Amino acid sequence: MNPVVTTAPAPAVTRVELRPRYEGSNICTWIGFKHVNYLVEEAVLDHLRQRGLPAGRLYERHGICVDLSSIDTRMWTAYHIDDLAVATVRQLESEDHRLRFLVEMTAERETSVKTVTARVAVTLRQDPRGFPAEPAPVEVAANLVPRLGPSAEPTLPAGADPVAQLTKGHNAFAWSWRIPYPYCHFTERLQMSGYLRLMEEAVDLFLADRGVSIHTLLSEQNWIPVVPSSSVEMLAEVGMEEELITVFTVETVFKRLTYTARMDCYVRRDGVLVKTATGRITHGYAVIENRRDWRQVDFDDRLLTALRGNQR
Incomplete structure (x- = not known):
């Protein structure tokens, strides 16, 4: 596929505010590890969106599947159901085809409390279903793979x-x-x-x-x-x-x-x-x-x- 240039702004570091899902509050009001990782996933997807590479458009127009293929998360403080989570996402250097990110999160209470540090890898997989697709955006054309x-x-x-x-x-x-x-x-x-x-x-x-x-x-x-x-x-x-x-x-x-x-x-x-x-x-x-x-x-x-x- 021949790459095309996108004109969307591409901040190197992004910030997003998120809320834990109610489903993850299983014991009292604490949020379980699975839903903490869901917050990390949402932060990475929002980072791509702010960089002009939303997962929906990549798939629908370009036939590119955004797959989180690795997630390594350290939880420092428990989230509660009504917490406001603030996530900062930075893209890291990578030695393979995958996009790599550092996600740092806080809970905004009386003060800002460190909650999560996570490292995430994203694989951009070509859709195998055979529908016509536009050329890949130039920012990610070199990262495409046929399989995970x-x-x-x-x-x-x-x-x-x-x-x-x-x-x-x-x-x-x-x-x-x-x-x-x-x-x-x-x-x-x-x-x-x-x-x-x-x-x-x-x-x-x-x-x-x-x-x-x-x-x-x-x-x-x-x-x-x-x-x-x-x-x-x-x-x-x-x-x-x-x-x-x-x-x-x-x-x-x-x-x-x-x-x-x-x-x-x-x-x-x-x-x-x-x-x-x-x-x-x-x-x-x-x-x-x-x-x-x-x-x-x-x-x-x-x-x-x-x-x-x-x-x-």
């Missing part, structure tokens, strides 16, 4: 029971499911927000499998899991209605304070398992003190045993 992920997809031979195969000998939990269309975008492909939903579900299912479900600790001890950091990296494309195997593996337990787990996702194709994404999430635990405040607590013996792999 590295050129060589990581694979391993598929056994008869991939769930058992991927968890054997590991402190892990896995399940297999069919990708529904609400997790996808651009008509056919699992998107970043779908992986974030999967990571949230993986934590929930893992803890329930170990006898320390979120509801159990909430009802018995008034404890909730809290997330200081999370990341997801897309490695290969996966499509609507494919069977996805999600593996959640506890990697480290730091004293009695936090644990870090890895999420790996696979699809089975032609006798092999193709790894489509990987990510990590770190959890601590907090006790609810009142409707607004919580305080971090040490893991008790029951939780520590469950996390280390000895099921109740």
